[in-house]
Amino acid sequence: MAIADQIPTESGFPAKTDGADVIKGIDLAGKIAIVTGGYSGIGLETVRALVGAGVTVIVPARNREKAESNLAEVDGDVQVGDMDLGDIVSVRRFADAMVDQLDSLDLLINNAGIMACPEARVGPGWESQFGTNHMGHFALTVGLMPLLEKTPGARVVALSSTGHKRSDIQWDDIQFENTPYDKWDAYGQAKTANALFANALSRRLKAGGGLAFSVHPGGIFTPLQRHLSLEEQVELGWLNEDGSMSELAKMGFKTPAQGCSTTLWAATSPRLEGKPGVYCEDCDIAVPTDPQSPMSRFMGVEAYVCDDDAAERLWVISEKLLAEA
Known part of the structure; x- marks a missing residue:
């Protein structure tokens, strides 16, 4: 794909559509999904919508007790597994267990972060x-590829962010070993990596008819902001000094139920057939960033996350890093 492929489909869904409404009418009964981070924030709402549509959802969790407590309210077939994304041994153990236990995997939603x-x-x-x-x-x-490759029409959704605009991959110092650490640059790099990952993965799923996409879910108040102080969120324009939501946030932010809608659209929409690896936002394919627009900071996609060569370069680096882990 390339930046020229970022052409909206005119999906008809407004930006603040609830996730359950996006998948209404789509036959998902009997499908199997894995949703990371599926027990809080937009991940929980993603699970709730999928389970409501008849999907069996497996939620890998670092904190099983918290996951089971939060998911107890979800009425349907939802299961919890043990996994910590920061612990590669546990990730491999979980993936191996899924390959052993499942015959197929229709949806993998890499939501946690x-x-x-x-x-x-x-x-x-x-x-x-x-x-x-x-x-x-x-x-x-990578651990789940045996399942994804043999499941017709499997889809993988990687949650990126408009934060990708902050930084391309810092190719000469990805791990901030020599560069002074900046938490927002590091976040931007990680979100760029998520989008490039979906780009590269889409080519590896092509033979089996699978697809991969990246999505920006929108601004949403969730536990994702737990590392930000009140002062920082005031400076960003998200909160007032008394901790209440700012007018800017009221206008632009989504509820968690609305925040899962682009994820679910990317996971299920027939409009995305034949459009592998694209970056989506507001329930559609995102347009290229317009540098002249006052909204360029908040919407649109940068060309460097749509670069096939960069995506393949990151994939090779990631394989090497994983082999050494």
């Missing part, structure tokens, strides 16, 4: 946002 956290290391020393948001999901997806 961390944002703008203090500098930390995971795995063999990876910067934590790149290591968790990208490498953890890379390891999971």
Whole structure:
């Protein structure tokens, strides 16, 4: 794919559509899905909508007790597994168990993530946002490839973000070993990595008719903001000084139920057939960033996340990192 492929389909769904409405009328009964981070925020709403449509959903969780408690309210076939995206051994163990237990996997939704956290290391020393948001999901997806490859029409959705606009991949220092750590640059790099991952994965699923996409879910208040102070969120324009939601956030932010809609659209929409690897937002394919628009910071996709060569370069680097883990 290329930036020229970022052409909206005119899906007909407004940006603030509830996720359940996006999949209404689509036959998902009997499908099997894995949703990372599926026990809080938009992940929980993604699971709720899928289970309501007859999908069996498996939620890998770092905190099983919390996951089971949060998912107890979901009426349907939802199961919890043990996995920590920052622990590659646990990711491999979970993926191996799924390959042994399942005959197919229709949907893999790589939803979990961390944002703008203090500098930390995971795995063999990876910067934590790149290591968790990208490498953890890379390891999971690679481990599940035997299922994805044999399931006709399987789809993988990687949650990226408009944060990708903050940074391309820092090819010479991905792990911030020599560069001063900046939590937003690290987050931006990780979200760019998520989009490039979907680009490269789409080619690897093609033979079996599978597809992969990346999505920006929109601005939503969820536990993702847990590392941000009140002062930071006031400065960003999200909150007022008393902690209440700002007028800007009221206009632009979505509810968690609305925040899962682009994920579910990418996971199910027939309009995306033949459009592998595209980046989506607001229940449609995103347009290229218009640098002249005052909204360019908040919407649109940068050309560097649609670059096939960059996607393949990151895939090779990720394979090497995983082999060394």
